[in-house]
Amino acid sequence: MDKKFVMKRDENGNSIPVLSLGIANDIADTTYNCTNSVVRITAIVQSRVWYHNSTKSGPGLLLPEGASIDVSTRSGYVIEVTGNTNITEYQ
Numbered sequence: 001m002d003k004k005f006v007m008k009r010d011e012n013g014n015s016i017p018v019l020s021l022g023i024a025n026d027i028a029d030t031t032y033n034c035t036n037s038v039v040r041i042t043a044i045v046q047s048r049v050w051y052h053n054s055t056k057s058g059p060g061l062l063l064p065e066g067a068s069i070d071v072s073t074r075s076g077y078v079i080e081v082t083g084n085t086n087i088t089e090y091q
Contacts, residue, residue, distance in 0.1 A: 019090035028084040034073035038090040042068040047083025056080050 007015040019038060026044065034051075041049060043063035050056035053076050063069065063085065070090075073079070079087065 022089035022091040024086055024088040026084065026086050027079070027081045029082055031078040031080045032087050034075065034077040034079060035089075036073070036075050038070060038072050039079070040068055040070050040088045040090070041079065042066070042086045042088070044084040044086060047081055047085050049082075049085065050080040051077060052080065053077045 007018065010016055022037075025032070032039075041063065043065050046065050047063050048060035049063060050058075050060045051071065051073070060080075060082070061069070063083075071079075
């Protein structure tokens, strides 16, 4: 018997949108080239993160160890990390 994937529905009967996991990379003290996508950044250790298209400014986002944030990104931008994070692309 073929299994059919059925998305969960909210109280109004509408499908709840979900994103599929894609490629994941550990990023330490370097930059990650963005595409038009959504990524999850998870701090392996306490880290600072900047999102920019030329020069970083300000103190950056502080992510405590174990914290995660989902971010939409655009081509031509980078995520710059001081520390050690895991960046997972959603598909």
